[in-house]
Amino acid sequence: MSRIGIAFEKARAEGRALLVGCMPAGFPTVEGSIAAMTAMVEAGVDVIEVEIPYSDPVMDGPVIQKASDIALAGGVRTADTLRIIEAVAATGAPVVTMTYWNPIERYGVDAFARDLDAAGGTGLITPDLIPEEADEWLAASDAYGLDRTFLVAPSSTDARLAMTVEHCRGFVYATAIMGVTGARAQTSDAAPVLVSRVREVTEIPVGVGLGVGTGAQAGTVGGYADGVIVGSALIRCLLDTPDLDAGLAALRTLSAELAEGVRNPVR
Amino acid sequence: MSADALATTGSHPDAAGHFGRLGGRFVPEALVAALDELTEAHRTAMADESFRAEFAALLRDYAGTPSLLYPAERLSAKLGARVLLKREDLNHTGAHKVRNVLGQALLTRRMGKTRVIAETGAGQHGVATATAAALFDLECVVYMGEVDTERQALNVARMRMLGATVVPVTTGSRTLKDAMNEAMRDWVANVDGTHYLIGTAAGPHPFPSLVRDFVRGIGDEARQQCLDQTGALPDAVAACVGGGSNALGIFHAFVGDPDVRLYGFEAGGDGLATGRHAASITGGSLGVLHGARTYVLQDADGQTVESHSISAGLDYPGVGPEHAWLHDTGRASYLPVTDDEAMAAFELLCRTEGIIPAIESSHALAGAAAIAPKLAAELGREPTILVNLSGRGDKDVHTAGEYFGILGKEQ
Numbered sequence: 001m002s003r004i005g006i007a008f009e010k011a012r013a014e015g016r017a018l019l020v021g022c023m024p025a026g027f028p029t030v031e032g033s034i035a036a037m038t039a040m041v042e043a044g045v046d047v048i049e050v051e052i053p054y055s056d057p058v059m060d061g062p063v064i065q066k067a068s069d070i071a072l073a074g075g076v077r078t079a080d081t082l083r084i085i086e087a088v089a090a091t092g093a094p095v096v097t098m099t100y101w102n103p104i105e106r107y108g109v110d111a112f113a114r115d116l117d118a119a120g121g122t123g124l125i126t127p128d129l130i131p132e133e134a135d136e137w138l139a140a141s142d143a144y145g146l147d148r149t150f151l152v153a154p155s156s157t158d159a160r161l162a163m164t165v166e167h168c169r170g171f172v173y174a175t176a177i178m179g180v181t182g183a184r185a186q187t188s189d190a191a192p193v194l195v196s197r198v199r200e201v202t203e204i205p206v207g208v209g210l211g212v213g214t215g216a217q218a219g220t221v222g223g224y225a226d227g228v229i230v231g232s233a234l235i236r237c238l239l240d241t242p243d244l245d246a247g248l249a250a251l252r253t254l255s256a257e258l259a260e261g262v263r264n265p266v267r
Numbered sequence: 268m269s270a271d272a273l274a275t276t277g278s279h280p281d282a283a284g285h286f287g288r289l290g291g292r293f294v295p296e297a298l299v300a301a302l303d304e305l306t307e308a309h310r311t312a313m314a315d316e317s318f319r320a321e322f323a324a325l326l327r328d329y330a331g332t333p334s335l336l337y338p339a340e341r342l343s344a345k346l347g348a349r350v351l352l353k354r355e356d357l358n359h360t361g362a363h364k365v366r367n368v369l370g371q372a373l374l375t376r377r378m379g380k381t382r383v384i385a386e387t388g389a390g391q392h393g394v395a396t397a398t399a400a401a402l403f404d405l406e407c408v409v410y411m412g413e414v415d416t417e418r419q420a421l422n423v424a425r426m427r428m429l430g431a432t433v434v435p436v437t438t439g440s441r442t443l444k445d446a447m448n449e450a451m452r453d454w455v456a457n458v459d460g461t462h463y464l465i466g467t468a469a470g471p472h473p474f475p476s477l478v479r480d481f482v483r484g485i486g487d488e489a490r491q492q493c494l495d496q497t498g499a500l501p502d503a504v505a506a507c508v509g510g511g512s513n514a515l516g517i518f519h520a521f522v523g524d525p526d527v528r529l530y531g532f533e534a535g536g537d538g539l540a541t542g543r544h545a546a547s548i549t550g551g552s553l554g555v556l557h558g559a560r561t562y563v564l565q566d567a568d569g570q571t572v573e574s575h576s577i578s579a580g581l582d583y584p585g586v587g588p589e590h591a592w593l594h595d596t597g598r599a600s601y602l603p604v605t606d607d608e609a610m611a612a613f614e615l616l617c618r619t620e621g622i623i624p625a626i627e628s629s630h631a632l633a634g635a636a637a638i639a640p641k642l643a644a645e646l647g648r649e650p651t652i653l654v655n656l657s658g659r660g661d662k663d664v665h666t667a668g669e670y671f672g673i674l675g676k677e678q
Contacts, residue, residue, distance in 0.1 A: 055571040056444060058451040058554065059295045065438050078568045101293055102555040104570030117653060128293045128555075132283060155458065166555035178297055179456035 026076025044259025123147025218261030284472020370481030390422025465508025
């Protein structure tokens with residue numbers, strides 16, 4: 001059984017999508033990121049996605065890039081990320097980790113899986129790892145019972161889409177638009193099409209990310225997806241405010257708005 | 268170059284782009300369809316006689332190839348080796364890079380795409396891409412680190428004259444690797460009508476093989492020229508290695524000649540021991556960067572470390588996966604050359620042959636100078652060393668002038 005599957009089932013029973021909130025580890029500091037993620041959980045975010053900051057994040061737009069740069073400049077290490085995951089998992093919310101592949105290879109794939117499991121993480125979202133390159137991760141995630149979230153995109157062929165979801169456990173990440181992370185004025189037309197294509201081949205929950213930033217958008221996406229993934233808009237709460245307390249207040253407000261959004265799905 | 272010589276040879280990489288444990292595709296899923304499309308376009312183009320003929324005609328009539336093979340006698344006397352220079356510096360736009368951009372521009376047109384994007388460090392690949400885009404009437408956007416746009420204002424102007432849009436990249440270290448990240452982001456968002464015209468034999472499959480196929484004419488020509496002029500193959504081939512396209516281009520024809528030693532010279536910067544260098548193979552470790560598994564400069568957590576070299580074209584923290592593989596298999600030897608060694612070779616070529624080389628290519632010259640006595644001892648005779656003079660030094664006049672302290676009114 002997938003670790004995050006229970007949370008998806010619970011939300012499904014409530015007739016709503018799960019709200020997944022993303023924050024880079026160590027942004028703005030290690031302690032600050034723990035405070036931010038805890039605040040998100042308290043304000044209604046169901047699942048925390050901890051992103052391991054990486055020097056070359058090609059799937060990320062300017063907001064996450066900037067937050068990652070701040071975290072790395074502050075000296076955050078992979079070991080700190082594991083500590084953050086452990087602290088946030090203690091709130092009771094499932095914690096999934098999003099990471100580019102090189103930091104994991106460097107740490108050691110099996111060693112990371114072992115330590116992620118020990119820290120209470122549910123699994124990995126891997127934006128630059130496709131199943132064809134993932135043999136080591138497939139083995140390690142099986143060994144430690146961790147979830148695997150690969151990405152599907154509007155450009156994925158039917159054959160690739162089927163192959164990719166077959167390798168997923170927990171949920172599959174549908175990238176709503178052809179592009180990088182970042183809140184956008186309008187949600188995507190391509191996303192519902194992509195989600196229904198995924199549903200044709202699997203019952204695994206589908207999370208939709210890229211471009212969601214408001215409660216209304218969360219309601220729209222929550223109308224057709226199992227999970228609504230929000231990153232940049234939440235991170236901006238901390239980037240745009242003068243100090244951490246003001247940032248946490250803004251973060252709570254937006255988290256509550258998004259939580260309200262997924263509870264009012266537009267179908 | 269004969270049309271047949273363009274066909275891909277060898278069993279590497281495998282169908283998924285792996286050179287042994289190296290290469291592959293470490294990319295967002297959104298790009299896989301485009302990489303598959305490109306793989307197929309590359310395969311069918313290489314099998315298409317008319318494509319190869321058109322490419323060969325462009326190389327001949329527009330780029331000015333085959334480039335000369337020049338026996339550098341005065342330099343040879345200084346080095347104690349018979350040095351043959353493959354004069355890629357005489358190509359249109361001043362370097363081997365024109366071969367790659369013309370090939371990829373032809374491929375862009377073949378795929379029905381109307382826009383190309385590129386990354387550039389010093390601006391040489393950006394200028395070459397802008398050149399091909401002008402020739403093929405393609406929209407062209409070049410991503411360049413903000414730091415580099417300031418250092419290389421002339422090349423920025425060149426690209427703009429040729430009709431390209433130059434976008435300064437302000438993220439990360441604001442240099443080549445960040446320009447590459449930004450180009451990837453553009454590509455993810457605009458992949459339908461856009462081709463990413465990558466500047467070196469790196470990146471996800473099929474780029475390393477595709478670029479290699481477009482630049483391999485360097486070695487194919489040089490091998491024949493060498494046989495024609497000397498009646499034998501060279502004892503060694505020397506090239507500089509940043510991403511590695513010029514080196515692969517000249518190595519490829521000789522990989523099957525076991526008696527020909529292949530030497531790749533990496534940018535040793537201030538010296539490997541200082542940590543300030545761009546030597547990914549000799550001073551880095553195995554990792555994943557920009558879509559491929561290869562040797563990279565990284566810290567203990569897998570974060571990319573900034574590279575350092577006096578040569579902007581070698582100043583990159585990764586290397587093409589085929590070089591990593593040639594290193595792993597032992598077929599080619601990779602050695603570092605410091606800034607000072609490269610600049611000494613730069614000056615030596617200026618003074619002995621009246622040729623101002625690119626600082627990149629000066630690393631190959633310095634390397635040739637270093638291996639000459641060892642080869643002579645090993646062979647018991649004067650060795651013949653083929654050096655890829657991959658580019659000319661016009662772009663480096665300011666850097667070299669500062670290095671030698673000869674700018675200004677008085678010497």
